[in-house]
Amino acid sequence: xxxxxxxxxxxxxxxxxxxxxxxxxxxxxxxxxxxxxxxxxxxxxxxxxxxxxxxxxxxxxxxxxxxxxxxxxxxxxxxxxxxxxxxxxxxxxxxxxxxxxxxxxxxxxxxxxxxxxxxxxxxxxxxxxxxxxxxxxxxxxxxxxxxxxxxxxxxxxxxxxxxxxxxxxxxxxxxxxxxxxxxxxxxxxxxxxxxxxxxxxxxxxxxxxxxxxx
Amino acid sequence: xxxxxxxxxxxxxxxxxxxxxxxxxxxxxxxxxxxxxxxxxxxxxxxxxxxxxxxxxxxxxxxxxxxxxxxxxxxxxxxxxxxxxxxxxxxxxxxxxxxxxxxxxxxxxxxxxxxxxxxxxxxxxxxxxxxxxxxxxxxxxxxxxxxxxxxxxxxxxxxxxxxxxxxxxxxxxxxxxxxxxxxxxxxxxxxxxxxxxxxxxxxxxxxxxxxxxxxxxxxxxxxxxxxxxxxxxxxxxxxxxxxxxxxxxxxxx
Numbered sequence: 001x002x003x004x005x006x007x008x009x010x011x012x013x014x015x016x017x018x019x020x021x022x023x024x025x026x027x028x029x030x031x032x033x034x035x036x037x038x039x040x041x042x043x044x045x046x047x048x049x050x051x052x053x054x055x056x057x058x059x060x061x062x063x064x065x066x067x068x069x070x071x072x073x074x075x076x077x078x079x080x081x082x083x084x085x086x087x088x089x090x091x092x093x094x095x096x097x098x099x100x101x102x103x104x105x106x107x108x109x110x111x112x113x114x115x116x117x118x119x120x121x122x123x124x125x126x127x128x129x130x131x132x133x134x135x136x137x138x139x140x141x142x143x144x145x146x147x148x149x150x151x152x153x154x155x156x157x158x159x160x161x162x163x164x165x166x167x168x169x170x171x172x173x174x175x176x177x178x179x180x181x182x183x184x185x186x187x188x189x190x191x192x193x194x195x196x197x198x199x200x201x202x203x204x205x206x207x208x209x210x211x212x213x214x
Numbered sequence: 215x216x217x218x219x220x221x222x223x224x225x226x227x228x229x230x231x232x233x234x235x236x237x238x239x240x241x242x243x244x245x246x247x248x249x250x251x252x253x254x255x256x257x258x259x260x261x262x263x264x265x266x267x268x269x270x271x272x273x274x275x276x277x278x279x280x281x282x283x284x285x286x287x288x289x290x291x292x293x294x295x296x297x298x299x300x301x302x303x304x305x306x307x308x309x310x311x312x313x314x315x316x317x318x319x320x321x322x323x324x325x326x327x328x329x330x331x332x333x334x335x336x337x338x339x340x341x342x343x344x345x346x347x348x349x350x351x352x353x354x355x356x357x358x359x360x361x362x363x364x365x366x367x368x369x370x371x372x373x374x375x376x377x378x379x380x381x382x383x384x385x386x387x388x389x390x391x392x393x394x395x396x397x398x399x400x401x402x403x404x405x406x407x408x409x410x411x412x413x414x415x416x417x418x419x420x421x422x423x424x425x426x427x428x429x430x431x432x433x434x435x436x437x438x439x440x441x442x443x444x445x446x447x448x449x450x451x452x453x454x455x456x457x458x459x460x461x462x463x464x465x466x467x
Contacts, residue, residue, distance in 0.1 A: 017306070018281055050309075050334060128256065151463075201251070
């Protein structure tokens with residue numbers, strides 16, 4: 001049986017080598033590309049990314065990839081947005097100007113405020129391992145994270161977090177100080193995860209394996 | 215709280231610097247890195263310890279190999295002089311770059327790297343030497359050169375310019391096994407809102423607790439205690455649980 005083909009969008013933000021390697025490690029045939037036709041026709045698309053929302057959308061527009069990525073969703077194919085990639089799935093972010101995202105999942109992207117943890121101000125970015133928990137009972141069944149335990153620990157590194165319009169789109173959350181952070185979101189075949197599955201050891205690989213093979 | 219293994223590299227070898235003078239070869243970095251990954255360290259830091267002598271960071275090959283089957287965050291430092299150095303390192307598979315000397319001589323480099331790749335990729339590395347009561351000086355060239363710069367003021371400035379994390383090494387405590395310099399750590403964590411990783415001086419689990427509770431460290435970098443097998447991450451995690459310090463549970467599967 002042929003290896004599942006996954007297309008990873010290279011819009012020049014962040015370390016894509018690790019995403020590619022992790023997917024290959026899970027047995028997928030991975031193509032990292034900026035080619036709009038290849039991206040538009042992808043059955044499984046990964047939107048990685050680390051950095052700023054505005055710069056990311058600018059880069060995507062400059063590379064003329066906006067429509068190609070949209071058409072993957074329109075064709076009812078799978079998309080996995082990772083970290084910044086997850087944030088781009090939403091309507092937009094109003095930090096440092098008004099930036100529009102893809103609007104696949106209704107909601108916006110907010111900046112973290114400093115709150116307290118262990119009597120000291122919360123450090124921003126949120127960097128480190130943190131547990132993910134189901135947003136409601138059994139909601140993980142038949143999803144990319146159906147094999148996770150409650151509190152499965154994943155690696156986060158971000159300064160912004162999502163604010164969902166519809167709680168039905170929330171699969172999993174994590175806690176950081178007083179903040180509740182949406183850690184896995186999903187609408188149809190479009191998934192987003194705030195953490196980096198390619199940097200979360202065997203737990204992350206478990207999720208990527210599901211994305212590759214299911 | 216993150217437990218980070220620090221690998222100092224010379225050429226192809228993992229080495230241990232003794233107070234940053236004199237080097238002892240320990241072995242192949244790939245083997246040690248994989249063991250730490252399997253033991254459950256939270257991140258890896260690779261420092262090119264002779265880069266400033268030879269002008270450039272030469273860790274791209276080692277990082278590329280590590281990125282093949284190690285799936286935790288990797289920070290790389292030593293001899294990163296420019297945006298394009300940073301780009302090459304990130305492209306090889308690193309998640310963050312740690313910059314010291316080049317940033318001190320040209321703080322704009324911090325903003326350029328942070329703007330291009332994100333603050334979370336831009337780690338400021340500080341080598342600190344105590345010079346007075348509650349005062350520390352920034353050293354460059356892997357601890358060989360003095361600058362007269364105040365560590366706390368420099369940390370503050372660098373974070374304003376976009377550094378997303380600080381790797382803070384106490385030159386005085388490094389290699390002593392007597393504990394981290396938690397006063398130094400506290401001095402820096404009190405003035406910046408980004409995570410600070412304490413490095414230099416680890417000897418036992420209690421030191422980790424102290425530098426987190428009294429120093430405000432968000433993580434610790436440990437080198438020879440790991441390399442010489444003096445401690446396993448399980449012991450460190452246990453100490454964190456006892457002290458109510460949030461840390462990854464990690465159970466070997």
